[in-house]
Amino acid sequence: MLTVRDLMTEELFTVTPTTTLREAAEAMSEEHVSGLPVVEDGEAVGVITATDILSFAADAPGVEIDRGRSSGLDQVPEGRQWEEGAEMPSDTYFTGRWEEEQTFSFGEMLPDTERPEWNVLEENHVAEVMTRSLHTVSADEGVQEAARSMLKSRVHRLLVVEDGHLLGVISTTDVMEAVAEKGIGG
Numbered sequence: 001m002l003t004v005r006d007l008m009t010e011e012l013f014t015v016t017p018t019t020t021l022r023e024a025a026e027a028m029s030e031e032h033v034s035g036l037p038v039v040e041d042g043e044a045v046g047v048i049t050a051t052d053i054l055s056f057a058a059d060a061p062g063v064e065i066d067r068g069r070s071s072g073l074d075q076v077p078e079g080r081q082w083e084e085g086a087e088m089p090s091d092t093y094f095t096g097r098w099e100e101e102q103t104f105s106f107g108e109m110l111p112d113t114e115r116p117e118w119n120v121l122e123e124n125h126v127a128e129v130m131t132r133s134l135h136t137v138s139a140d141e142g143v144q145e146a147a148r149s150m151l152k153s154r155v156h157r158l159l160v161v162e163d164g165h166l167l168g169v170i171s172t173t174d175v176m177e178a179v180a181e182k183g184i185g186g
Helices: 021-031 050-059 092-101 143-153 172-182
Strands: 037-041 042-049 156-164 166-172
Touching: 021 037, 021 050, 037 166, 042 050, 042 156, 050 143, 143 156, 143 172, 166 172
Parallel strands: none
Antiparallel strands: 037 042, 156 166
8 A cells, every 4th residue: 555655755845834824935936836835843833835925925015115206107287178070189298298307217117126015025024914724644554545634625735744853844746646547536
C-alpha cells in the first residue's frame, strides 16, 4: 500500500506568524507553491495560502490618496464652445496646452509608493489571515485515505504530523502525480 510518507514533500519552506504577507507571497512564488505551513517554536500553528493573501488584499479598504498637483489637463477651458455643425476648433489649443504642461515632472503625478495603500502586504502579517484549523495526516496513512480527507475537508494539502512535529506536506498535486505515474487508484 502506498502511504503518505511515500509521496509527501519533506523539504518544506515555512513561515512564521510574524512573516509579512509580502514575504509569504514572494516565498510562494519562488517555491512555486500555493500554500505554506506556518510554524512557531517548531510547531505547526496554521497554513497560509495564496487565496488567503488575495482575499485579504481584495478586501483591504482603500486609502484616500493625494495625487499631488493637478496637471490641469482635466480642466475644460473657458471660452467659446463648439457647436454641432460648426467647424471643429484647430488643434492649436491642444498643442499649446501640451507645451504649457511640459514644465511638470511626470514623477509628480505618481503616488507616493511608501504610503500604506501601496504597502498593505508589507504592513500586515501571516497571523492576521492564516487558516488556524489544521488538517493533518499521519505519515503512515494510506494515500487513498489522505485523498478522501482532502476531499471531505475541501483542502488542497494536509500537514503530515507525527508526535506534534511537522514532517512534511502532501498535496492534491502529489496524489494526482502518483495516480498518473504509478497508476494507483481504485
